[in-house]
Amino acid sequence: MKRSSSNIAFLSVASNSLVVLLKVSVGILTGSVAVLSEAIHSALDLLASFIAFISVKVSGKPADDDHPYGHGKIENISGTIETLLIYVAGIWIIYECVHKLISPEPIKLPLLAIGVMLLGALINFVVSRIVNKEANRINSVAMKSNAFHLLTDVYTSLGVGLSLILVAVTGWTFLDPIIGIALALYIMIEATKLMKEAFPPLLDARLNKSEEEEVFQAIRTFQSEYIEIQCFKTRRAGAHEHIDFHLIVPPENSIKSIHHLCDRIEDKILEKFPNAHIMIHPEPDGLQER
Structure with a gap:
């Protein structure tokens, strides 16, 4: 069971690595600030996936002389860190979007950028479903947080892809950063819900x-x-x-x-x-x- 959970946690690391590589490459090629911002978001997701992978392995260790109550709280620490990373990603995306509103730039090869956004969304949607199913099975806070990270990447990737389509069709460049800001605010609100689950156990809060x-x-x-x-x-x-x-x-x-x-x-x-x-x-x- 532990091996299965570790393998699934590692799956999110592998999928995020691929998505980050694709988004960074295409962001540089197209000159799209939205795509590069989304690449930064995915990079934070990659870090969160790695943290979850480590925490699942460590939290499964039995109690020892130095940790007589076990290692379970590593998952809450991991979940809290991952949630803070969501806030960082949201703030960074808003910053980049405001900058783009002030200084709009043309997007080269929009179809390539749109294709990568949709592909990244598909990959992370499938992996998030797998991770979330395992998280519920073993009641892992770290894996639940990681699954949510992946799902937010799906939403933001679809949002950026949609904005790129609208910009390509209408020529209204302001749509790209506006949709980006809306998505950033959404994931930060959802992150607050995760924080309420991950952080209280660090203070030994009682069960509900x-x-x-x-x-x-x-x-x-x-x-x-x-x-x-x-x-x-x-x-x-x-x-x-x-x-x-x-x-x-x-x-x-x-x-x-x-x-x-x-x-x-x-x-x-x-x-x-x-x-x-x-x-x-x-x-x-x-x-x-x-």
Whole structure:
């Protein structure tokens, strides 16, 4: 499974390398600022794909002496960096578009530029679907962010291609930078949504309310065998949930029966969160008041 995820992450690196090479070459040949701006965007996507590839390999490593809680947060770090790169790409595209509005330039070989934009969009659309499917399967924040990077490249490539077609047909050069600015603003808005998913786990933010309710539902399956739950805590690191709570049990229960209860509760939670790390601290009723 890890090998499959790494191979799919590397696929995005390979596809982005090809797309960047094509866009840079054609941007230089045609003199199109829009194509060169899109090449810069794709280059940032390439860097993001490489970061995701590394993070998927590292986050899959088991816990060790230096990292007793595992390496899951590398995915959140990766996702945050990738999101910041989207902002950088958006700002750069807007800058280039404003410059082109002020100093319009003719585009040479527009059909070649249009063809490369459409080809790049097709390649990244196919790869983004593959990456996103694997990201959902393993619940990888880094791969989800990478899939979104690829999808934004599809939209911006199509947008640039459309603007080049309109410019070629109408001669209205101002359409190119205006469409570019609109697309840049769109991807920056979408990047904000990704940031909300990737960054909070770095601060050990709790799971969302619906996820915590699922955990409570699993625990309440055994509510006749314990008294109450205290000190309930949750957090996420990459694809792993960390769940920690105190289980208040009748004082007359044996250690063996309590241990068995904790095992069954863990198994029930794992049915809904198979990657969860669960820590249950059982306490006899009355002891917690001392």
